[in-house]
Amino acid sequence: MQPHDSPAIHLGRLLIVDDETELMTALCESLAKQGYKTAGFASGGEAIEALKGQDFDLVLTDLMMPEMDGIALLKAGLGIDPHLVGIVMTGQATVQTAVEAMKTGAFDYILKPFKLNALLPTLHRGMEVRRLRMENVQLQETVAIYDLTRAISFTLDLNVILNKVADAALQQCEADEVSIMLPTREGDELYVTVARGEGRGHILGERMPVARGVAGWVARHREALALHGEVKDPRFAPVRPRPDICSSISMPMMVGGKLVGVLNVNATRQRRPFTLGQMKALSILTGTAASALESAWLYTQVRESENRLEGLVRHLPEGVCLLGGDRRLILANPPAQDYLRALGGTEVGEALARLGGQDIEAFLKPRKDGLPHEIEVGGEAERIFEVAGRPVVEDAEGGWVLVIREVTQERKVQERIQRQYHLAAVGQLAAGIAHDFNNLLTGVIGFAQLVEMRPDVPEEARKDLGRIVSQGHQAAQMIRQILDFSRQRDVERRPVNVIPFLKETMKLLERTLPEDIRVETRFEGKEYIVQANLTQLQQIITNLAVNARDAMPEGGGLRVRLSHLRVEPGEHPPLPEMEAGDWVVWAISDTGAGMPPEVIKRIYEPFFTTKPPGEGTGLGLAQVYGIVRQHGGHIGVKSRVGEGTAFTIYLPRILGKGEMSGGEEVDLPRGRGETILVVEDESEVREVAGAILERLNYRVLTAMDGQEAQALYEAHGDEIALVLTDVVMPNVGGLELIRAIRKKDPEARIVAMTGYPPDELKRAFPSMDIFGWLEKPLSLDRVAQVISEALKGKG
16 A cells, blocks of 8 residues: 555545556655645555455446456445445446446546546535545434434333334444443443443343443543454453444443443444544534433333332331312322221312311321321211321412321220229239138138137027028128239139030020020030139139129120131231130120220229129129130120120130049048147237137147237247248248258148248249148138148148
8 A cells, every 4th residue: 555645635535446566656645745645555455455444435346357347345344334336447438338337326437548637526516525425424424413303302111212212322333333431330340230232131131340341431531432453452452342343432421520420332344434524523412411310211210219109108007198288189098098988088189078978178287285186987887086287388379298197996995004004903902801801801800700600509599600600601702803903812713614614604604594595516626725723713604794794684695706816927907905816706796785985994893783783793794804814815805885795705726635623522521639720910819819719629829919929939839740831920920930940850841821922922932841821711611621632741
């Protein structure tokens, strides 16, 4: 190749091809002096290689050449650059050769030999055609960019914009590959979001650090970069070298100084570098695309925020409403739609004038105490709602946000908790006075029994004494009911199968209930094993059956059902305080008079009754409540006036076989003259205990407190077979006495008696080492059994 450049003027780039090297060289030199940039070749093959690697405006070629003639050269050149202008030089001008040259795409031809002055006008016209062709190309590029701008201006879809930009870049640059890379949120990496080119789909989603590679350099420096041929500059070292890339352009996509992406264009089949015009077109394209991408990205962010907010509002447990300034309902999440239907039936788009029968304006003003407004809705199932309104400050039209919470279940739980606290407080009070009552009843019952046993008592007096003992036992039963309610009685529990127990109990009840009360039982399944005390279970069914009988003076139905229930973790149980697990469900319902809500709230309170004076103590349901809770269970009630009442008891289910044994009656055991030390500060109780023991053939020593008892034990320790001591006494109490006796005689037999619940004392004094307990009031048979058991194996 023989290049010849003009030192000043540049009229265009000429490719001169002629196998006559002297003519080719002369033309190159002469035309260079005229202002053209020239390159000369002696063969068509060399010229084609030059066209592949460089841009030329016009090719001036000889027609007849060895290997490749001028017509073949023009065909090949136009295949490389379709806008190339060709002029043929020939010394054999015929019509046929001229037609062939023009068909090939030649602009004109000139006859050899020729003078320079004859060639220059032809070259001038050829360069003008080249200029027009390139202007047409630029116009087409401008139109294409305009069309692209319009296309992406009508969409905010990020993917649509990216794909349109990639396709436009591929077309504008006549490139082989295009990719668009977007920065990550952190900005330290770029990832491929669009790829064009044969076999390039696999790079989608690939990431590369901003600190490396050509695209990384462009992203860091915010500058376009055009590379041609092999890249040796270490600053632009690619992450994955591609020797097949001949030319490439990487261009930053910028908006207001912010990088939104990098556009990469590669040529792998043509060796010519991208033209300045293509660079300009690509610059316009990236500027337009960057603005569109930023708008689409912002739109996407807004939509994502809206979707997140909408999803949050939609899944809020509270009802959220948006009201316009005209009180029209603009938005309501699903809970709000449900609540609004219950509170008046307003739908989205309608004006919300009233809520739960009240004017909406009342709910838009805060209460003076700062609490939410409250609405109660009657009907089959009462519902309670809290409502709070807040103005939307940013809304010039005076919009409002209304938050509605249903607190029906919450209030029920609060009421149950308050009721349980109240019942616990009453139970503590009742348990506290039980001790004093038991001391009094010990004297009443004990002395009456002692007098009753005397042979000289007249028959009429004996009957009266029997009534005193009977009434005393009834009073003691009331004390036991109070202790059952307060869950402070110590009872033995064992695995019990409820079905046989209920069958036997219901047979007894059927004999005692009026004939006009129908009893129905239904048991689903075979085994209902619970850890229970049979006597207390019988007390539950008896108390509930008696209440049902009294509620049906004209007859009705009493139904008893058993079923199983499993409450899974996280599942809502039938009663709020119930734990997850397996339960035996015991339902007892009647068709009686029912109860109003204000009565239901108080049914478990001790001594509360709706029966006339003399017909009820008000302790039956209190005792049921306490027994159920003492068994680790729960009780619920539903009632409607005129329809009846249903109690549902939930007892923890256990695995194993149940029993029905309640124990056997035994003969009254008597002593063999053993000496028993009775320690009691109450003189009446001390006297009764001593008299009962003497009747049972025991010798008795008595002491009024622990100090006196220690002195007696010191003096008669060898004689004393057992110590029967009260627990709570002035000066030296029962616990201190027991410790003193144990220190002196570790094998001593000791029985404690108390008017307090024994299990409460066991919790308070876990280290108390005794052989048995006696609850006050003392009864002859119980004293006989406990003392006899404690003395077994003695001596």
